[in-house]
Amino acid sequence: MLSLIDTRPFPALPAAFNMAGHVLAAGQSNPGKPALVILHPERDEVLCFADVSARVRGCATALLGIGLQPGDRVLMRLANGPAFPIVFLGALFAGLVPVATSAALTEGEITRLALRADPKLVIANPGIPLPRHPAPVIAPDCAAWASLPPAPLHMGDPHREGYIVFTSGSSGEPEAVSHAHRAILARQAMHAAWEGLIPDDRLLHAGALNWTYTLGTGLLDPWTLGATAVIPAAGTQPTALPTLLARSQATIFAAAPGVFRQMLRAGLPALPHLRHALSAGEALPPALRDDWQRQTGTAVHEALGMSELSTYISGAPHRPAPPGTAGYVQPGRLVACLDDSGNPVPRNTPGELAVSTADPGFMRGYLGRPPPEGPWFRTGDVVTMSDTGAITHLGRKDDLMNAGGFRVSPLDIEAAFHDLPGLTTCAAAEVEVAPGTRIIALFYEGSCRIDATLLHQRAELALARWKQPRHYQHLDSLPRTANGKLIRRALGPLFQRPDP
Known part of the structure; x- marks a missing residue:
């Protein structure tokens, strides 16, 4: 048996589509429900779905009103706060292209990234380093945007550029990854096949919103289902998260392994509302997983993914990953484990993990580089695929x-x-x-x-x-x-x- 798993069909793509409209649709049926909770040390900042919708549509009106045209890029220099999702979805709503970046980047670092993205506008919170770039800079004004008349939803080809994120740079210079509006449709399988997410959930993600893990799992996925996204305020330290997690009554907690480690070291209170936790970003050590489960009584479900596609292999509440593995290929994917010649290796044989370039969740390409060619995108991850389909991650190819x-x-x-x-x-x-x-x-x-x-x-x-x-x-x-x-x-x- 060869190391190839086909769980297609891919999700169907409509002729005309807008990611922001898709993400906001579920909240329209329950406009007074909390959509976003920002956890400050002594208080919670709450926006209901009606608040989010008004601000997103007003943001779109404001951006078009200053002369931006569909397809123009908007560089985001924003901290973890309500302005981030409002600007991100507001730009998408108007047919513009938000460029998400880390607020921690220095002036020199963001200047290099801005030269590649070439934005027409920069939206920035005070005190966050700005690029040396001719694009004008404005501050977000969510309250004023809420009072503006709503812009029409920009519908178009689902393959058109939707947003840009940057890879982490853990293996070299960060790459600018261009994603299409269609990418959100490929995330639908994750709701059950990893996150175990339902509309009644309150999902707290501990990461920065510019990270694709946080942006997708912590914000876009909950809102797509009409669930509540809970985000720690900018500057929150991992040692403060146990108290905030208990106060927020979160039902799902998501973070990178290092955050779990620091929280366990700080000590955890009783978490009666927590159903399970999610981990991604790097491998979760088995001892850390066991320690979390011992202290909280809840399982941690891990996923393997990348900025170019998001997660595509995972364990889930209804199908936990076997011990020592990353889990199973999610529905709606085509995944193989290849040898150096590009052929699938036999099961239980190490090879390089590859994903189909036809996957709707796969990137449009890297800015400044030719688009991906061929049927497979080689991820650089070395894995084995068992007879049952479970994937064991052995490390990065260049790390072995x-x-x-x-x-x-x-x-x-x-x-x-x-x-x-x-x-x-x-x-x-x-x-x-x-x-x-x-x-x-x-x-x-x-x-x-x-x-x-x-x-x-x-x-x-x-x-x-x-x-x-x-x-x-x-x-x-x-x-x-x-x-x-x-x-x-x-x-x-x-x-x-x-x-x-």
């Missing part, structure tokens, strides 16, 4: 290490140390200790350095000899992107020889 002629996944090594007392988190990487000589090293965070004897003993107990790290190094913090994703390629330059 060569130890004595054996290919070793850093995830295997890291999993062996995650429950070691005194170790907070860790990352394995291959480092060059002398010209032509490379070894496996383990970099770790913790309150203090751990005795090397304990580290070696754990490795000998849990890992085959060729997988055992030859070097251990304590770091104050592992290198990460603004969204918390590990930058593994940055570990090598941090290598320091042990004192003689």
